[in-house]
Amino acid sequence: MIESVICTGCGCLCDDLDVTVEGDRVIEVANVCLWGVNKFIATKKFHSKKDRRRLLAPQVRRKGRAFDISYDAALEEAGKILIQARRPLVYGLTNNGSWAQEAALRLARRWQARLEPGDLAFMAPYYEALARHGLYWTPLEEIRDEADTILFWGANPIHSCPRHVVRYSVFSRGRFTERGAEERQIAAVDIYPTETAKFCKPFIQIDPGQELELLQGLAAHLIEGQEPPKRVKGTKKLVKLLSEASFGAIFVGRGVSYGPARKLWEGLARLVVWLNTRVPFSLFPLASDFNSVGLYHLLLRETGSPYAPDFGAASGLSSHPTPVDWREVDALLVTGADLFWFMSEDQVQALKERRVPIIVLSPFANRTTAKAQVVFPVALSGIETEEVAYRMDGLPVELQKLISTPLRPDHQVLADLEQILGGSTGG
Ligand code: SF4
Secondary structure, X not given: OEEEEOOOOOOOOOOOEEEEEEOOEEEEEEOOOHHHHHHHOOEXXXXXXXXXXXXXXXXXXXXXXXXXXXXXXXXXXXXHHHHHOOOEEEXXXXXOOHHHHHHHHHHHHHHOOEEEXXXXXXXXXXXXXXXXXOOOOOOHHHHHHHOOEEEEEOOOHHHHOOOHHHHHHOOOOXXXXXXXXXXXXXXXXXXXXXXXXXXXXXXXXXXXXOHHHHHHHHHHHHHHOOOOOOOOOOHHHHHHHHHHOOOEEEEEOHHHHHOOHXXXXXXXXXXXXXXXXXXXXXXXXOOOOOOHHHHHHHHHHHHOOOOEEEOOOOOOOEEEOOOOOHHHOOEEEEEOOOHHHHOOHHHHXXXXXXXXXXXXXXXXXXXXXXXXOEEEEOOOEOOOEOEEEEOOOOOEEEEOOOOOOOOOOHHHHHHHHHHHOOOOOOO
């Protein structure tokens, strides 16, 4: 049995798993949630009894049918797409390790492509607000030990990061929170009652579009000390909860990206700045993809911006806060994401009608691999190959290799693709 294994099921990167391997197979995993187990024993994320189809050989699609081909032949096919593209896009990356993200960024630069994180609309405005207000991060262990107030805003950790509530935010027992949930006030704001809402008091159910109004009400009461002109039901309960906190954290879910994300992050950051003048308070996105944070660290380090870098811009590099206009894209490389799972049927159809060629790197068959021209199967990071990832609070961790596979790691495939364009093999 291998102890203290890190799970790449979500941004919690839980580091206490016990994994039993037999030869080149994982046969048992302990201390893992149902969500994480599908990474180790190939089952579907939302249906743990259904198997996920592993990709074992590179594929090329001709006349709508997929054929297995050799790795070199797949590189050759992908090379034609790389060389012919005029407005290419590298998409996804939030479920790649950091070495793969670095390799993808090098490839995007060499390909003069735009690089679009799969959760750009959610995370980029968070980093923007973080920088504008100079907010700091708190290690999750410190939240476990000290936080007596937790607010989930449009977030359902039971669904996106299942062990977050038992390891850090709700039921966990820390140095100064020995009685776990009994020592904490847990609240949630959402547009419908989620599994998380069941243990949140208060749970503030709002109508879609009321988030900003609720935030304005909180700001009016807490920051400006006055009654807001209009008050969303539950505002006063939240005001009481926040003003009684002695150490708190707000975790925000991906749902905010379906609304006015920039204004919401700005309002939440302003609120947290004010709370911080009284007690320690932090603001976090609840990253469900395991290395979303690593990607934004990389973008900030390499381009100075959390936005989507475009290396094909006339100026050499421009960065975009808003999602790509798919009509402008003429070739796609997808890695660390299942793009077609998030796209509307109309968008998928439009790409198909324009015959936009797609190259995909993925360990498993998914909706995007089913439509791709070239598919590269890759080794699973943290199970079949070593990698590095950043936990949702920015802690870098080393992922280990537990079993062997003949499949290549994604960073190597990306480096080989870059070489076709005349790049170095990276590293
Ligand atoms: S909470 Fe996330 S990291 Fe932890 S075991 Fe579940 S899926 Fe894995």
